[in-house]
Amino acid sequence: MNAIKVGLIGLGTVGAGTFHVLQRNQAEIRGRAGRGIEIAMVAARNPERAKAFQAIVGDGVPCVGDPQQLVANPDIDIVVELIGGIEPARSLVLQAIANGKHVVTANKALLALHGTEIFEAAREKGVVVAFEAAVAGGIPIIKALREGLTANRIEWIAGIINGTTNFILSEMRGKGLDFATVLKEAQRLGYAESDPTFDIEGVDAAHKLTLMSAIAFGVPVQFDKAHVEGISSLQATDIKYAEQLGYRIKLLGITRRRPGGIELRVHPTLIPSSRLIANVEGAMNAVVVQADAVGTTLYYGKGAGAEPTASAVVADLVDVTRLATADPDHRVPHLAFQPDAISDTPILPMAEVHTAFYLRLVVADQPGVLSRITTILAEHDISIDAVLQRESAEGERQTDLIILTHDTVEGRMNEALAKMQGLPTVLAPIVRIRKEELA
Amino acid sequence: MNAIKVGLIGLGTVGAGTFHVLQRNQAEIRGRAGRGIEIAMVAARNPERAKAFQAIVGDGVPCVGDPQQLVANPDIDIVVELIGGIEPARSLVLQAIANGKHVVTANKALLALHGTEIFEAAREKGVVVAFEAAVAGGIPIIKALREGLTANRIEWIAGIINGTTNFILSEMRGKGLDFATVLKEAQRLGYAESDPTFDIEGVDAAHKLTLMSAIAFGVPVQFDKAHVEGISSLQATDIKYAEQLGYRIKLLGITRRRPGGIELRVHPTLIPSSRLIANVEGAMNAVVVQADAVGTTLYYGKGAGAEPTASAVVADLVDVTRLATADPDHRVPHLAFQPDAISDTPILPMAEVHTAFYLRLVVADQPGVLSRITTILAEHDISIDAVLQRESAEGERQTDLIILTHDTVEGRMNEALAKMQGLPTVLAPIVRIRKEELA
Structure with missing residues (x-):
């Protein structure tokens, strides 16, 4: 079977890494994919990179300055977008899709902001947009x-x-x-x-x-x-x-x-x-x-680096090579769920988020301070997990008070914090860091 | 689209777990797979389990005592083998394949011993044998x-x-x-x-x-x-x-x-x-x-347990549901590489394996003991990474000598060990544990 033809946009760290990994491991990759994966065209804005690349690969792989030329190339099956940022990445990806090409991208910003538009366009054209490299580099x-x-x-x-x-x-x-x-x-x-x-x-x-x-x-x-x-x-x-x-x-x-x-x-x-x-x-x-x-x-x-990210890009290329022959309705959906199973469950505002808290208060070293603070927490139904008070030095007038709370609602903690901050014995802005048991 | 029909052989821990996970998460699973996954028949040797199961599901899902009946059932698309062991699992899996059914199994012993025969049979019939659950339970x-x-x-x-x-x-x-x-x-x-x-x-x-x-x-x-x-x-x-x-x-x-x-x-x-x-x-x-x-x-x-293992079984069911529509030559190969890319690289005998070693010797607490031992290691070109000698108690005649070596070939270490063991000052069988830096 003929090799699948890939167009690579971007010859930065990840672009160069992708090229090298595909070259170095081509026998292993073909042995797994059942088909060669061949870079058929490259687009690079930077003329020096383009020249250095051309010197390595010879004239066999054309390297163009204008990525439009690449996404319009009818010989290309899969476009790999590795330039990052929103524009021109967004337009190039949408054009590639419109031209019926599968897309592989490492562009997390693009998908986090414009994923809905891009996945919808891909669905309509029956092509795949793969993005393993966009999250946590080489970790699948x-x-x-x-x-x-x-x-x-x-x-x-x-x-x-x-x-x-x-x-x-x-x-x-x-x-x-x-x-x-x-x-x-x-x-x-x-x-x-x-x-x-x-x-x-x-x-x-x-x-x-x-x-x-x-x-x-x-x-x-x-x-x-x-x-x-x-x-x-x-x-x-x-x-x-x-x-x-x-x-x-x-x-x-x-x-x-x-x-x-x-x-x-x-x-x-x-x-x-x-x-x-x-x-x-x-x-x-x-x-x-x-x-x-x-x-x-x-x-x-x-989670980053030339070859770890390239590892994910190439894994996507192998997947797309396989999926290309599958019935589009049975491919892995872009967002894991079939489009008709996507829900409109809301994202909660931070005030409704549940976490525990670490609080550090710089307080006057005098009787009754801890009691006033714990009373405020109790009034807001926030229970305390641990308290640590720094031993103050001889003659020192202030100390650090560290409080770990149990889980609470963030909005409630914000109210309690405002009250504590208003106490005359609290001498500096309270430091507040969220805490999770992850169990 | 109609639900894909699954036959489940075995109602032990994992079998019951698979049934429960498929039931409980059926909406999520269908949302991902784009198609329902339905247990259409169950086979269980144990009549009490079969009865208990029937009581839960009612008459909708027939539960048979003879798994042959299940693998011969023309309505079944995928056979899930969860009885473990070599026989009758091997014969049932081969019959299921011969009948053109895909197979999902958690049976590591079966595949480690008879994988070549089973994967070859599957390839000939154009069916998939999936086995995520056979290794490390729910970890994909x-x-x-x-x-x-x-x-x-x-x-x-x-x-x-x-x-x-x-x-x-x-x-x-x-x-x-x-x-x-x-x-x-x-x-x-x-x-x-x-x-x-x-x-x-x-x-x-x-x-x-x-x-x-x-x-x-x-x-x-x-x-x-x-x-x-x-x-x-x-x-x-x-x-x-x-x-x-x-x-x-x-x-x-x-x-x-x-x-x-x-x-x-x-x-x-x-x-x-x-x-x-x-x-x-x-x-x-x-x-x-x-x-x-x-x-x-x-x-x-x-790596084990009812639901973690069921998680892997069901993931395989979803994969097979998708792969069922793909061109067989482009499915993920059973052993990752296409059959014509499988190599005959030999498995090395242990004597040729490279590792470092931890050695514990019970030795006479007298001068020259360490020197004789380190000389033997040096003669075998084994270099020492660290030595730890237990402080012997007052009047004690023997002590523990711990040696960490750098990487060496196991055969060479075996020779050195035989020589050390022969020393009159080595008072007990030497304990030898391999050591790996994993870096």
Whole structure:
């Protein structure tokens, strides 16, 4: 059988990685797919990259500057979009679909924001849009959720799905350094971009979480409803106190089914140190899935980088090569559920989210302070799990009071926090970090 | 579209679990599969189970005593074999295939021993034999290896793939108890069978490893070539010393590609305590896969039990429902590689396997003992990584000498061990446990 013909848009890190993996492992890949997978055309904006690429592959594979030429090429069966960002990626993907081509993409931002439009267009044309590489790099988590766990009612997903922030948090904990210092180190080592906003503010994690949530619960992608909170204001002090209490702080993406709707949130989270996911260090990713039949499963690996991401892109190419011959109604649905089974379950506002909390209050070191604070919590029906008070030094007038609460509703906690913050004995803004047992 | 019709052979733990999961989650499953999955007939040897089942489902689903009747039923599209063991399972599966039915099975022993015959029969009839439930229960590891990592040249797999032994080892370490005591506790709690041989001697793990090895490396299933060693002779003392040196002992199934062939072995193994897999406790399973593009990935979850195993059985049912409409040449191949891409790379004999070693020698506490032992190791070109000597008590004439070696070839270690054992100052049989860094 003839090789399937692939057009590759983008020769950056992942584009080059995809090319190399396909070349290096072509015998293994053909042995699995039953058909060769051949890059038939490449589009790269950067003329130097294009030239370097052409020097490697010779004239056999045309490399064009204009990606329009690639998506219009009638010889191409599958378009691989690896340029990232919204435009021109969105237009190129939609044109490829309109031209009847399957699409493989690693573009989480595009799908989290415009997935509904793109999947609908693909359905109408009977083509596949595959996106394993968009979430957690080389970990086959989309496949696990969409195909491996089809028997289950999924209850929640919690993931370390951004390597940059996990690297920073690991270094802050391991070396006791503050955020700004570690960020600079991460930038020097290439773990963080020169403009790190998307990573450190949780946006990248929220894009990925939005996709997992849609697949897990059979709802449309709704990035605009996600709560997004990063790690830039996290203090080394709280990492240390959390550790004393038996917890680690991780930036988690959490999505959970509740009676009234779905929670969809990215924020720093205390998790018990004994959990496997609490021990995921450095730039690694891991996703925990809780489901009714299988119980807890965890998936771990590299969430970024040229070849780990290429691993997912190529796995999608093999899948699409197989699916191309299947009856479209029996392919794996883009969002795991058939279009007529997608539900309109709402995404819950943060005020209705259930979590436990870690609170750090800088308080006057005088009698009655703890009692006033615990009274406020009791009035809001928030029960206390543990209290830790720093031993104040001789002559010191203030101290740190750490409180771990049991699960409560966030809106109620916000009210209690406002009251506590108003106490004259509370001397600084209260630090509040959500806490999950993940059990 | 009409529901696909399933015949279920076996109403034991997994059979009942499969029935319950299909019932409870039928809306979700249909939403994903695009088609209902309906149990149309059940076969159960045990008349009481059959009666209890009939009482639940009423007369709508016939329950027969003779499974032949089920595999011969022309209305059945997929036969689910959940009776385990070799016969009559083998004959029933082959008959189902001969009758043009797809098969889903959790039977690792059957496939590890007779997989070649069964997959060949399935290929000839153009049907699928799916077996996600045969390895690591609900963890979708077969899917990850066969479909998620298709881009990769897989280098090695190391897995905790038997929950009974991992429970026993966790308890031995956690409570400092010996093997026999913990085995009794495990039997009382239902984690170990009354005849626990298959689990504790590593046979069950070797069945599963054989399947993963075939899929990873594109070779036939060859259970007869596997090295199988269990945990029944493991001593609490060695778990303790390993811990002092920064290691945990796990029963691992390891398969690794080497220049001259493939290693295929199950044995107790020291692994660094900092590895994620070293922290997998209790009856949980985990599999680490090392592959060239993606790097290290890990998959964790429940490896046994009614619903975790049913989760995998039902995922296979959904897959088969989809694949049923695909061109047979483009389905996922049973052993990941197309039949013409299966290689005859040999399985290496244990004498040619590379590992590091933990040695515990009971030696006379006198000068020159360590020197004689290290000389023997040096003569065999085995280099030492660490030495730990127990402080001997006042007046005690003997002590424990623990040696960790670097990687060597097992045959060479066997020769060195024979020489060491012959020394008059070595007072007891030397304990030897293999050690892997898994990095």
